[in-house]
Amino acid sequence: MPRLQTLAVHAGARQPTPEYHPVVPPLNSSVAYHYDDMTTLDAVFAGEADGYVYARYGNPTVTAFEQALAALEGAAAAVAYSSGMAALHAALLASGVRAGASVVCATDIYGATYALVARLFAELGVSSVFVDISDPDAVGKAVASTRPAAVLCETVSNPLLKVADLPTLADLAHANGARLLVDNTFATPYLCQPLALGADLVVHSVTKYLAGHGDVMAGAVLGSEEQAHTLRENQKLLGANLAPEPAWLAHRGLRTFWVRVREQFANAERVAGWLAERDDIALVHYPGLPGHPQHSLAARLFEGRGFGGVVSFELRGADRAQVFSFMDALELVLPATTLGDVFSLVLYPAHSSHRLVPPEVRAALGITEGLVRLSVGLEAVEDITADLAQALAAANA
Ligand SMILES: Cc1ncc(COP(=O)(O)O)c(C=O)c1O
Numbered sequence: 353m354p355r356l357q358t359l360a361v362h363a364g365a366r367q368p369t370p371e372y373h374p375v376v377p378p379l380n381s382s383v384a385y386h387y388d389d390m391t392t393l394d395a396v397f398a399g400e401a402d403g404y405v406y407a408r409y410g411n412p413t414v415t416a417f418e419q420a421l422a423a424l425e426g427a428a429a430a431v432a433y434s435s436g437m438a439a440l441h442a443a444l445l446a447s448g449v450r451a452g453a454s455v456v457c458a459t460d461i462y463g464a465t466y467a468l469v470a471r472l473f474a475e476l477g478v479s480s481v482f483v484d485i486s487d488p489d490a491v492g493k494a495v496a497s498t499r500p501a502a503v504l505c506e507t508v509s510n511p512l513l514k515v516a517d518l519p520t521l522a523d524l525a526h527a528n529g530a531r532l533l534v535d536n537t538f539a540t541p542y543l544c545q546p547l548a549l550g551a552d553l554v555v556h557s558v559t560k561y562l563a564g565h566g567d568v569m570a571g572a573v574l575g576s577e578e579q580a581h582t583l584r585e586n587q588k589l590l591g592a593n594l595a596p597e598p599a600w601l602a603h604r605g606l607r608t609f610w611v612r613v614r615e616q617f618a619n620a621e622r623v624a625g626w627l628a629e630r631d632d633i634a635l636v637h638y639p640g641l642p643g644h645p646q647h648s649l650a651a652r653l654f655e656g657r658g659f660g661g662v663v664s665f666e667l668r669g670a671d672r673a674q675v676f677s678f679m680d681a682l683e684l685v686l687p688a689t690t691l692g693d694v695f696s697l698v699l700y701p702a703h704s705s706h707r708l709v710p711p712e713v714r715a716a717l718g719i720t721e722g723l724v725r726l727s728v729g730l731e732a733v734e735d736i737t738a739d740l741a742q743a744l745a746a747a748n749a
């Protein structure tokens with residue numbers, strides 16, 4: 353009989369394979385895995401047998417989440433990461449972006465993505481061209497003249513809600529030997545599956561709509577089995593894995609993703625319409641509004657399912673101080689730096705999501721001092737608009 357000290361370490365730790373099947377995939381937090389013999393372990397290490405050896409190389413809870421997400425995006429495979437930014441970094445590397453290569457990137461894109469390409473990759477010897485992704489001629493000229501390794505854009509952009517014509521962009525990228533990388537965080541697979549529209553890799557900040565409850569930070573890259581193999585081999589070296597606990601939570605969030613976003617996107621459409629009617633709002637950016645420059649493109653790409661859950665708007669004549677008064681006066685809608693949660697959230701792009709973008713680039717893009725980004729949650733629309741109305745009145749007092 354082993355001594356108590358030994359039992360404390362080993363007792364109850366390893367159950368034999370159970371005869372029953374849990375309805376929900378269990379949380380498996382083991383870092384390492386052992387087999388009945390070393391030959392099997394060696395075969396798993398070599399990739400000749402299925403299994404797990406070490407959590408940075410793979411984990412059953414993370415695999416279950418990856419398989420669920422791949423199914424939703426119509427992808428052969430998914431690789432999960434510790435954040436959306438880790439996923440973007442991995443997708444660019446896996447697309448051959450390294451010293452001497454170039455990237456054509458949408459100017460209207462999440463601020464940290466902009467800085468990753470314009471600053472960090474630039475320091476590593478990657479050149480970049482930023483273009484208005486809604487102008488196919490400009491994109492065509494940029495890819496033809498730079499022959500980039502990758503074209504990077506968001507299906508629906510952060511924060512100005514521009515819509516990317518993915519089939520056209522895929523043709524332009526492929527005609528010039530580039531891969532099209534699409535960040536589908538705002539649109540989600542509810543609105544469209546970029547891989548089916550010609551994209552080569554899809555990236556998600558799972559932190560947002562897919563997990564959906566504001567309690568998980570995660571990312572994912574989706575593509576072919578071959579691309580997933582490259583991503584996994586790189587992940588073994590870079591180590592930005594998604595841990596089992598957030599993977600389990602993200603998978604739980606994913607089960608209600610469809611109904612959450614259906615409701616949130618419908619709420620956002622109503623809130624955008626309500627904002628567009630107001631005199632104290634100078635401009636509303638929302639692809640569901642008939643006046644949006646890519647409204648008909650969005651209707652075609654998203655096939656009538658909706659236009660997303662984020663609405664950006666400008667307070668008429670407002671400077672930063674007045675926007676802050678508006679945000680301070682909100683009681684239901686939370687001024688917090690994220691989106692896609694069940695809660696309605698507002699953010700001031702100039703000082704948070706796009707803080708890393710130089711002020712002159714922000715100004716040229718239309719990210720003005722009066723711009724607010726609203727992520728519409730699952731509350732009753734009447735409660736959301738009542739809160740916005742009272743905060744606007746307070747800011748204008
Ligand atoms: C469109 C988009 N992509 C990527 C990211 C980065 O994701 P994460 O915060 O999970 O690293 C964000 C974050 O806000 C985002 O809005």
